[in-house]
Amino acid sequence: MKEKLANFHNIWNDKLFKEYKKTTKEKIVASFLASFSSNKPELRSGLPVFAIMQTLPDHEFILVEDQTLIRESPCAICSTAFGYPKELDGEEKEILNLCIGSGGLIGNDLSDYYYYLHSFNNNKSDEIMGVEDEDIRIFSEILDILLNVEENDTLKKEVLRSMKKIKGFKTGQEQSQVLLETLGYCSILETTKYKGLLKEYTNLAIAKRKTHSSDWRYPVDFWIGKDGINKEAFKFWFGDYKQLENYWK
Template identity: 50%
Template structure:
């Protein structure tokens, strides 16, 4: 089957996502994520973003939000063909996907290989990222990986109360010895720490226990291009130690960040 370009229904794609999710393994995803810091294999880092979201992502059928339901009187007068067209242009209330999905693997795969995290947050990305990450062989992190990740976490923990992840902290992370990255890749990394609930706030939670539809998630400012919830994170919010232990508790090299 050629999956470079394929027309799928929303429900077919959701089913494929959960097939891949059932075959995924947390230990493998965290090991790949950690190993990416020194070898700069961004494909190893990308999978954890979606795996984090899947912790609370609901298995569901295509459902239209009541807020977007068309006027009943007008809708009832439409032909079956017109009704189907109207429904086809409405997003699912759980994931914002349309009923029919034109799956394009080529562009999504490029982001998976080159960004190290999510660019788009639709279900096409979830399927591609999980299926590609599941194909990777486990790579164990090295001492350099633990050092780099520890330095990133230390920068976040030592941030001033009102610091965001968007300027000063990014600049400091960019200067870590042995860590090659550009601004887009650092943003994707920090957003992954948000999805995983490691970087969250009391009001704006990650996906470890709470699901938020990105399409309706709030933005800190109208012009912000950062994804929820790290968009709202400030230095005073620190690190969620319980979430950190959930993801990286098997690594004694990182235990100071959850104890």
Template identity: 40%
Template sequence: MNYNNKALKILLNYSLLNPEKTLEEDFQYAKTAGYMFDKIEQTHNEAIENAITELKQCSKRFTVDLFLASLSNQHLDWRSGLPVYVIMKQFPIHDFKSDFISCEICGNNPDSLVDLTFVNKIRFGIGGIISGNIYDFSFILQQHNKLPHVKPTKKDFDIFKFIIEIIRNAETNDTPSKVQKKIGKIKGFKSNEEQRKALLETLGFCSILETEEHKGFLHQFINLGLAPRSRHSSDWLYPVDWWKGKDGINEDALKYWFGEYEELQDLFM
């Protein structure tokens, strides 16, 4: 599956704060190619309903296959579905409930003017998520379900095994920041710091990288907007924000998400 490189470049140059910097003719070109979108108005309840509908059409194997298949070829949009899938599997179906501005259950606003182009830029540019925004999740799952079912290659499996090996061998006080730098040295794994950060955060959502006190989403839902931070200045998402090398890997969670692959069985021996 090849990208439209011209449309992708226009998308990745899009500015959330200065959308007018994108020329109208460029926007229309990328929109026609399926990379950029008009903004939409959506309510909290509509976003949840849409996200749940998309979730029901999505399978674990399809999502994990695409996540793995993205590792060797930089198809970051293939990687973006897993964090949303993991979180939505535990997401409580509910109507908006609040005495203030945001929903007390999920932390989202009652309605939103959703910049779908910016959300798509995150999909293609980072390969993960930047918040627990249900408006983003609804769109990400919709786009995820339009992707082809791509199987991981030997190179993908090898890269993933290197990632897990680096995490398992982390020093006691290694932080996620130190681990992502080590991962960046894996041969054949083209990535930047932001993309590696998103990947480790995804492993956190999967409960593979968590702590005794700060758990991932395998068995529970956490409102990311209210989740505690390890320090005020941290820009890592929960729970990997709290993780250190001494916490190791939740082997049960690793096996739950990746244990069905014969090519990865040596990870569990």
């Protein structure tokens, strides 16, 4: 059993890291920004996985110690579930496209990460669009909302409500939520205790949640207004865009 699990896992790990090496931070970030004025949230879907890949170890399978978890999350490092590397069937592709279309990450298996990056790298119909002033304006308004909430406000009410009011930004609650979760993976929205993935790896499949019933991902689930924006992380991702320099100064 262990040998079979290891084989499945290691194939996915190798496929993922090969796909990761095909793209660049510059391309990922440009696509993310270009999504705002074009109203194409799918262009944001590469960044969450790319952010996770900053610290995800290139690793071989290590069997989880808790034997009750072997079927559902057998790897102690990434908790990737049991499954065969295979081509997706029609229904699975449809589900994947719906998830990618939201602009954020849904699922934390190595295979999920692979298919997100594979889709991004092979999206020939939407070659990277130029980042427009309107993209910068919309993103800046999102950042201003985050910086101006009350110290104890969470992302779940006021921020989501305010994002819907941004002129020219078409978004639903799910799209706004996964966008904010992406900024969490990037370490831009994190807390002193609960960090994003820019400098340290967290197994998102088993990461802590603020409450048992929370449907928000780590680490933004713990973020409140007083946590603000991690300027160092923001500059790492968006430092090529001088129009945004006020947010890292």
